[in-house]
Amino acid sequence: xxxxxxxxxxxxxxxxxxxxxFLGTLKIGFSSLGLGIVIGLLLALMRLSRLWVVRxxxxxxxxxxxxxxxxxxxxxxxxxxxxxxxxxxxxxxxxIITLGFQTGAFMxxxxxxxxxxxxxxxxxxxxxxxxxxxxxxxxxxxxxxxRRMVPPFLERSFELMKTxxxxxxxxxxxxxxxxxxxxAQLYRPLEIFTLVAVFYFVMLTIASFAVRYIxxxxxxxxx
Amino acid sequence: MSxxxxxxxxxxxxFGDHHVLRGVDLEVQRGEMVCMIGSSGSGKSTFLRxxxxxxxxxxxxxxxxxxxxxxxxxxxxxAPTYAYEERELVGLRTHVGMVFQQFNLFPHMTVMQNxxxxxxxVLRTGREEATERARENLTKVGLLDKADxxxxxxxxxxxxxxxxxRALAMxxxxxxFDEITSSLDPELVGEVLNVMRDLSAEGxxxxxxxxxxxxxxxLARQVLFLYEGVIHEQGTPxxxxxxxxxxxxxxxxxxxxxxxx
Numbered sequence: 001x002x003x004x005x006x007x008x009x010x011x012x013x014x015x016x017x018x019x020x021x022f023l024g025t026l027k028i029g030f031s032s033l034g035l036g037i038v039i040g041l042l043l044a045l046m047r048l049s050r051l052w053v054v055r056x057x058x059x060x061x062x063x064x065x066x067x068x069x070x071x072x073x074x075x076x077x078x079x080x081x082x083x084x085x086x087x088x089x090x091x092x093x094x095x096i097i098t099l100g101f102q103t104g105a106f107m108x109x110x111x112x113x114x115x116x117x118x119x120x121x122x123x124x125x126x127x128x129x130x131x132x133x134x135x136x137x138x139x140x141x142x143x144x145x146x147r148r149m150v151p152p153f154l155e156r157s158f159e160l161m162k163t164x165x166x167x168x169x170x171x172x173x174x175x176x177x178x179x180x181x182x183x184a185q186l187y188r189p190l191e192i193f194t195l196v197a198v199f200y201f202v203m204l205t206i207a208s209f210a211v212r213y214i215x216x217x218x219x220x221x222x223x
Numbered sequence: 224m225s226x227x228x229x230x231x232x233x234x235x236x237x238f239g240d241h242h243v244l245r246g247v248d249l250e251v252q253r254g255e256m257v258c259m260i261g262s263s264g265s266g267k268s269t270f271l272r273x274x275x276x277x278x279x280x281x282x283x284x285x286x287x288x289x290x291x292x293x294x295x296x297x298x299x300x301x302a303p304t305y306a307y308e309e310r311e312l313v314g315l316r317t318h319v320g321m322v323f324q325q326f327n328l329f330p331h332m333t334v335m336q337n338x339x340x341x342x343x344x345v346l347r348t349g350r351e352e353a354t355e356r357a358r359e360n361l362t363k364v365g366l367l368d369k370a371d372x373x374x375x376x377x378x379x380x381x382x383x384x385x386x387x388x389r390a391l392a393m394x395x396x397x398x399x400f401d402e403i404t405s406s407l408d409p410e411l412v413g414e415v416l417n418v419m420r421d422l423s424a425e426g427x428x429x430x431x432x433x434x435x436x437x438x439x440x441x442l443a444r445q446v447l448f449l450y451e452g453v454i455h456e457q458g459t460p461x462x463x464x465x466x467x468x469x470x471x472x473x474x475x476x477x478x479x480x481x482x483x484x
Contacts (some may be wrong), residue, residue, distance in 0.1 A: 121325050122327065125329055127316065128320070128321040130317035130393070133287075133309075135345065
């Protein structure tokens with residue numbers, strides 16, 4: 001069996017390309033996250049509404065995005081949607097719309113779960129003091145709910161960072177896409193994809209430690 | 224000269240098809256303590272929760288401090304029904320304090336913040352005045368030294384006393400107590416009842432759902448025995464607790480082996 005000769009030095013000459021891809025990953029990751037946070041908040045508020053005409057579309061959107069593979073949505077948003085609405089998106093726009101909505105659908109559930117996890121007795125305690133719904137939310141429910149939302153929120157953000165690799169299929173220049181290009185040019189896929197894996201591993205491990213630190217601080221503040 | 228602070232007539236409450244309250248009438252004078260007893264499921268907590276609209280009555284009239292709550296909208300079970308506006312109820316609740324079986328303190332706030340929350344957020348009282356008032360009320364329940372603690376650090380009895388101080392801080396006209404000693408260890412019940420006794424002595428109007436018959440006997444002016452959603456027997460503590468006329472009342476009281484006068 002022939003032994004493969006690893007040659008990272010050769011590949012690292014082209015690290016600029018990978019670095020560009022890495023920045024692309026961060027860009028698409030954070031813009032999708034930002035969009036997802038806002039969309040998620042809207043969907044969560046709609047979903048908690050007492051009016052079913054408001055609640056129903058939110059549920060439909062949430063379930064649709066949670067039940068549809070990102071890859072399919074990306075293709076659809078990039079190739080089909082422009083034909084339907086007559087506006088073409090570039091790969092970046094198509095990717096953040098897809099990932100933003102998908103993240104929003106999951107975030108909506110994170111927010112909602114956080115809010116409904118607060119015991120009914122807390123609502124009643126505030127209500128008995130004569131609080132309005134708005135006062136109840138801002139003073140009693142959200143301060144407690146947000147603490148519970150943090151871990152699943154961060155978990156979801158991690159998931160998103162990994163999902164950004166799928167944007168490569170619509171030629172968005174994130175890390176994986178750059179790696180594919182590079183390996184086609186250099187014929188060194190093993191080294192390149194090893195490097196890509198290490199990139200993700202390092203990035204998410206550092207983030208993971210940061211998350212644990214944050215969670216620890218939240219627990220400490222809770223006494 | 225007494226003044227009726229609360230008048231309830233023909234109060235009905237349904238949960239789905241379940242007819243929990245079947246026409247309850249009650250009049251409470253300012254400064255009086257009314258105790259409600261009865262087995263679980265008799266509707267006494269539901270009745271109490273209708274008085275500050277934690278539950279909306281299905282039918283019947285509630286008049287608080289001379290003012291009928293809600294607008295008459297129809298009739299059911301021979302009693303008028305009312306439409307309620309959230310805005311009116313929110314305002315009403317600032318006058319009707321409630322203390323719960325499970326304390327319902329805010330765990331993310333210190334004892335002091337818990338007691339200040341109502342005045343500051345709801346009544347828009349200035350911080351200085353609210354702090355002053357909170358200190359007074361915490362002194363009243365004997366917990367000023369715990370002001371900076373979080374509720375989770377306190378015993379059940381202490382938490383319940385904080386909850387009383389929190390309700391008091393709103394300067395309510397009536398206070399509702401929903402089995403507030405039922406989830407406490409027996410040795411902690413006394414400290415809470417003592418606070419209630421002091422409040423009553425100061426002239427607070429109190430409606431108390433309780434299983435503490437001794438407390439009811441010594442402090443209540445009226446005792447109500449609820450059975451299957453109606454007031455089955457009503458009168459002075461002597462009448463209801465010592466010389467009950469109804470078989471159901473006798474049966475209920477016979478269950479309390481540790482109740483001697």
